[in-house]
Amino acid sequence: MKIAIITIGSELLNGSRLDTNSKWIAQKVLPWNGEIVSKISIPDTDQDIINTLNYYISQSLDMIICTGGLGPTHDDITAKTLYDYFKDTPIFDDDYWYILKGEFKKRGYDISNLNKSQAYRPSIGKIIPNTIGTARGLHYKKKNTHVIVLPGVPAEMKLMMKTTVLPMIGDLSKTSTSFKMYRTTGIPESHLYEKLLPLINKYSEVDIAFLPSFLGVDIRISSKINKDFDKINNQLFLIIEDYYYADNEIELEEVVAMLLTDTNLSIATAESCTGGLIGDRLTNVSGVSNIYKGGVIAYSNQMKINLLNVKESTISQYGAVSEQTAKEMAIGVQKKFLSDIGISTTGIAGPTGGTNKKPIGLVYIGFHYKKITKVYKFNFRLDRKSNKMITSQAALNIIRKHLL
Amino acid sequence: MKIAIITIGSELLNGSRLDTNSKWIAQKVLPWNGEIVSKISIPDTDQDIINTLNYYISQSLDMIICTGGLGPTHDDITAKTLYDYFKDTPIFDDDYWYILKGEFKKRGYDISNLNKSQAYRPSIGKIIPNTIGTARGLHYKKKNTHVIVLPGVPAEMKLMMKTTVLPMIGDLSKTSTSFKMYRTTGIPESHLYEKLLPLINKYSEVDIAFLPSFLGVDIRISSKINKDFDKINNQLFLIIEDYYYADNEIELEEVVAMLLTDTNLSIATAESCTGGLIGDRLTNVSGVSNIYKGGVIAYSNQMKINLLNVKESTISQYGAVSEQTAKEMAIGVQKKFLSDIGISTTGIAGPTGGTNKKPIGLVYIGFHYKKITKVYKFNFRLDRKSNKMITSQAALNIIRKHLL
Numbered sequence: 001m002k003i004a005i006i007t008i009g010s011e012l013l014n015g016s017r018l019d020t021n022s023k024w025i026a027q028k029v030l031p032w033n034g035e036i037v038s039k040i041s042i043p044d045t046d047q048d049i050i051n052t053l054n055y056y057i058s059q060s061l062d063m064i065i066c067t068g069g070l071g072p073t074h075d076d077i078t079a080k081t082l083y084d085y086f087k088d089t090p091i092f093d094d095d096y097w098y099i100l101k102g103e104f105k106k107r108g109y110d111i112s113n114l115n116k117s118q119a120y121r122p123s124i125g126k127i128i129p130n131t132i133g134t135a136r137g138l139h140y141k142k143k144n145t146h147v148i149v150l151p152g153v154p155a156e157m158k159l160m161m162k163t164t165v166l167p168m169i170g171d172l173s174k175t176s177t178s179f180k181m182y183r184t185t186g187i188p189e190s191h192l193y194e195k196l197l198p199l200i201n202k203y204s205e206v207d208i209a210f211l212p213s214f215l216g217v218d219i220r221i222s223s224k225i226n227k228d229f230d231k232i233n234n235q236l237f238l239i240i241e242d243y244y245y246a247d248n249e250i251e252l253e254e255v256v257a258m259l260l261t262d263t264n265l266s267i268a269t270a271e272s273c274t275g276g277l278i279g280d281r282l283t284n285v286s287g288v289s290n291i292y293k294g295g296v297i298a299y300s301n302q303m304k305i306n307l308l309n310v311k312e313s314t315i316s317q318y319g320a321v322s323e324q325t326a327k328e329m330a331i332g333v334q335k336k337f338l339s340d341i342g343i344s345t346t347g348i349a350g351p352t353g354g355t356n357k358k359p360i361g362l363v364y365i366g367f368h369y370k371k372i373t374k375v376y377k378f379n380f381r382l383d384r385k386s387n388k389m390i391t392s393q394a395a396l397n398i399i400r401k402h403l404l
Numbered sequence: 405m406k407i408a409i410i411t412i413g414s415e416l417l418n419g420s421r422l423d424t425n426s427k428w429i430a431q432k433v434l435p436w437n438g439e440i441v442s443k444i445s446i447p448d449t450d451q452d453i454i455n456t457l458n459y460y461i462s463q464s465l466d467m468i469i470c471t472g473g474l475g476p477t478h479d480d481i482t483a484k485t486l487y488d489y490f491k492d493t494p495i496f497d498d499d500y501w502y503i504l505k506g507e508f509k510k511r512g513y514d515i516s517n518l519n520k521s522q523a524y525r526p527s528i529g530k531i532i533p534n535t536i537g538t539a540r541g542l543h544y545k546k547k548n549t550h551v552i553v554l555p556g557v558p559a560e561m562k563l564m565m566k567t568t569v570l571p572m573i574g575d576l577s578k579t580s581t582s583f584k585m586y587r588t589t590g591i592p593e594s595h596l597y598e599k600l601l602p603l604i605n606k607y608s609e610v611d612i613a614f615l616p617s618f619l620g621v622d623i624r625i626s627s628k629i630n631k632d633f634d635k636i637n638n639q640l641f642l643i644i645e646d647y648y649y650a651d652n653e654i655e656l657e658e659v660v661a662m663l664l665t666d667t668n669l670s671i672a673t674a675e676s677c678t679g680g681l682i683g684d685r686l687t688n689v690s691g692v693s694n695i696y697k698g699g700v701i702a703y704s705n706q707m708k709i710n711l712l713n714v715k716e717s718t719i720s721q722y723g724a725v726s727e728q729t730a731k732e733m734a735i736g737v738q739k740k741f742l743s744d745i746g747i748s749t750t751g752i753a754g755p756t757g758g759t760n761k762k763p764i765g766l767v768y769i770g771f772h773y774k775k776i777t778k779v780y781k782f783n784f785r786l787d788r789k790s791n792k793m794i795t796s797q798a799a800l801n802i803i804r805k806h807l808l
Binding site for chain 2: 010011012013014015016017018019020022023024025026027028030035036037038039041042043047055071072073074075106107108109112113114132153156157209211252269271273274275276277278279281282283284286287288289292293294295296297298300302303306307335337338349350351352372385386
């Protein structure tokens with residue numbers, strides 16, 4: 001089914017905000033056979049909204065998803081404009097206003113009278129519930145086009161898509177697309193492409209797409225013909241098995257947490273160049289306290305020595321960014337935290353601090369578990385944040401591979 | 405002057421690629437008084453391109469900037485479609501073909517015959533030079549609307565904007581725009597709006613926009629009239645001063661690192677619920693090793709006791725998520741890392757672990773510096789990742805306020 005996205009708000013046009021919502025929506029509607037045929041960003045004026053709705057409705061699309069402009073301030077005019085557009089008379093919703101007041105109170109704020117505008121509900125249209133924010137969504141229909149209105153706040157938009165809009169798209173679609181995504185890390189896109197080329201040539205009815213980022217390549221396989229879909233997936237999996245870590249949107253830290261839980265092993269982190277990022281990623285996973293004991297962010301040499309028992313002579317002889325230091329950090333943190341596994345990072349994140357012998361992007365990752373102590377060396381050569389991020393990815397992947 | 409952007413290519417609609425070009429263009433045209441009034445992403449079909457050009461040209465904009473679809477392969481149809489649209493007859497450009505062949509040779513490739521499509525030049529329209537890629541741009545005019553066509557490759561698009569299109573916009577526009585952005589945290593959008601309402605009403609010629617996220621609200625002020633701009637900025641600043649932390653794109657962690665450097669004070673972090681996120685954010689700032697000593701991610705109670713000297717009796721009596729534990733963690737980490745300041749977080753990130761007395765989102769942040777020891781209590785009630793993120797934001801803001 002054909003879908004257009006309208007994102008409403010000047011912040012998307014004046015260079016203040018990057019629109020990440022549209023990409024997310026495009027990915028999510030795909031398995032339900034939804035196809036984004038166009039997306040447009042417009043300012044929050046009623047005339048722009050009306051013109052754009054008319055333009056898209058004239059193209060007889062199946063659905064238009066609008067986001068943004070549902071907040072409480074003067075430039076949030078989406079709801080009012082839609083009420084007028086659909087000749088609807090909104091009703092003040094006393095029950096919802098009561099709930100809103102309670103929510104604000106719980107958070108320690110007095111509610112502003114401005115928020116009253118968010119307590120109206122349509123008479124003709126339907127409400128789309130929002131369980132984590134104040135702005136509820138709207139659902140109208142004109143000719144054969146469903147018009148959906150959601151807040152622009154990503155967390156709220158995503159939850160409302162998942163609970164209401166995606167199931168609606170599923171109901172409305174007549175055909176389905178078979179679809180699967182494989183996440184890989186540790187191999188460049190071009191090598192992956194070469195490995196999969198025979199498969200791509202053999203099954204032309206199947207679409208194999210590569211979605212590369214600097215952390216890895218996601219492979220998306222989709223087909224409108226169900227025949228052979230499992231067979232192709234099995235063949236593809238055998239080719240990418242060494243690099244594959246998860247399906248769909250599952251993050252590497254979730255896979256690692258699951259493997260640690262399954263094997264009943266605990267871990268501790270000794271982070272220098274990643275500065276806490278591995279701990280942060282692991283603790284993004286709920287329930288991780290059973291397997292993650294914690295860690296030390298050993299940003300200074302003295303703390304590597306004091307807290308992780310790295311030998312002073314090791315640092316003076318080999319430097320803080322060295323195989324030897326990484327090794328002692330991994331052993332030290334495992335002992336200090338009484339965990340099963342210790343993992344460590346030390347490297348030069350940049351943009352300063354690089355030398356000819358130790359360039360920016362040089363990273364050592366130490367792994368220690370019982371009698372296994374290994375250090376892995378990398379040369380990432382990216383910017384500071386990306387060097388940190390890819391180091392955390394490599395460290396998590398090292399843990400994953402050891403646990404398999 | 406009013407400008408629309410058309411980005412051409414299926415990869416922008418199927419969730420494979422994030423459109424970062426548009427945000428960059430929007431930022432760059434602003435000082436030249438360029439205003440992006442709409443931006444649209446469409447698939448690479450001639451009908452979509454023609455419909456969209458007609459739609460925007462009917463709105464009598466000053467300029468339309470199209471990007472993408474100028475490559476050498478079969479799905480690159482932008483140039484051909486534009487030639488047809490403007491009834492232009494392209495001419496094969498022998499000189500350019502000769503240059504292209506030479507460029508390929510220099511890089512060690514044979515040129516493909518496919519690239520011949522890139523060696524045509526318009527008869528009616530003008531060429532926009534591309535000094536770092538093969539695809540040159542196009543410039544047409546219809547009624548009063550300039551139509552610009554650029555490659556989608558960010559580096560090429562940016563260079564061609566800088567060398568040709570931005571100067572053109574400068575020549576065409578008669579006025580310039582003053583603008584400034586203020587970042588705030590710790591106050592909801594509606595309260596900020598109420599505080600600024602008198603200013604908004606008084607200076608209607610100035611545009612004051614609110615860009616909220618769950619971490620804070622950015623306020624953007626812009627005006628086409630230079631008169632009074634400084635005066636309004638001064639007045640606005642006085643109103644928001646308590647919540648203001650930076651201008652433009654500067655992050656809170658950069659402000660904190662700067663203040664620590666300026667005051668010559670060092671800091672250490674004791675993180676429970678944030679799991680390393682504060683350390684991660686601080687170490688995103690280059691040169692932070694002078695003021696950030698490191699930290700402990702004390703995810704288990706035992707480690708709070710062993711590494712941060714939290715008393716066992718404190719945890720058993722008040723719990724790990726308590727004012728008392730936060731306090732002892734902040735003191736403990738400052739002592740352990742021999743830093744000037746200690747900051748701590750302990751809380752319930754969710755989605756599990758909440759109780760009636762200690763609900764999800766309950767967070768204590770401890771701050772310790774010399775004789776000052778303070779604990780701040782929050783109720784965030786968001787999802788796990790957002791609770792972690794907003795806790796790190798609150799902690800950094802606490803440090804910032806103490807340093808002022």
